[in-house]
Amino acid sequence: MSKFEFNLNNTNWEIKETPKQWLIDKYNSEHDDKCTYVFGLCEYPTHIIHLNEELGIEQKIQTLRHELTHCWLWTMGASYETYTEEEVCNKVSAMCEFVFNTSKEYFKPPLSIVDYFGDISS
Numbered sequence: 001m002s003k004f005e006f007n008l009n010n011t012n013w014e015i016k017e018t019p020k021q022w023l024i025d026k027y028n029s030e031h032d033d034k035c036t037y038v039f040g041l042c043e044y045p046t047h048i049i050h051l052n053e054e055l056g057i058e059q060k061i062q063t064l065r066h067e068l069t070h071c072w073l074w075t076m077g078a079s080y081e082t083y084t085e086e087e088v089c090n091k092v093s094a095m096c097e098f099v100f101n102t103s104k105e106y107f108k109p110p111l112s113i114v115d116y117f118g119d120i121s122s
């Protein structure tokens, strides 16, 4: 897939599909709780959203929406004093226009999932 970039609050971000082991190593190098599987990562310093390249298409879509929500919250300077970031992401990703539109644009044809989203050309 060609490089996919978007701009949010005057910040350029990239979405890329990344090997599973790189994601696991990256996560474990930055967190005390170790993991054995990572669906995706929102890498704030480099402005890259990583999707685990081995996911199925519907899991990739769900993961991208979740990671875009991390991105959106971070660029908005959101506070997590009441909710955990994970709780906020799960709630906001279901309704956020930015998340929906960006994930729709990322997965537009020729990835052959036009049937999933319908015709986005109009």
Ligand SMILES: [Zn+2]
Pocket (backbone or CB within 6 Å): 066, 070, 086, 089
């Ligand atoms: Zn998350």
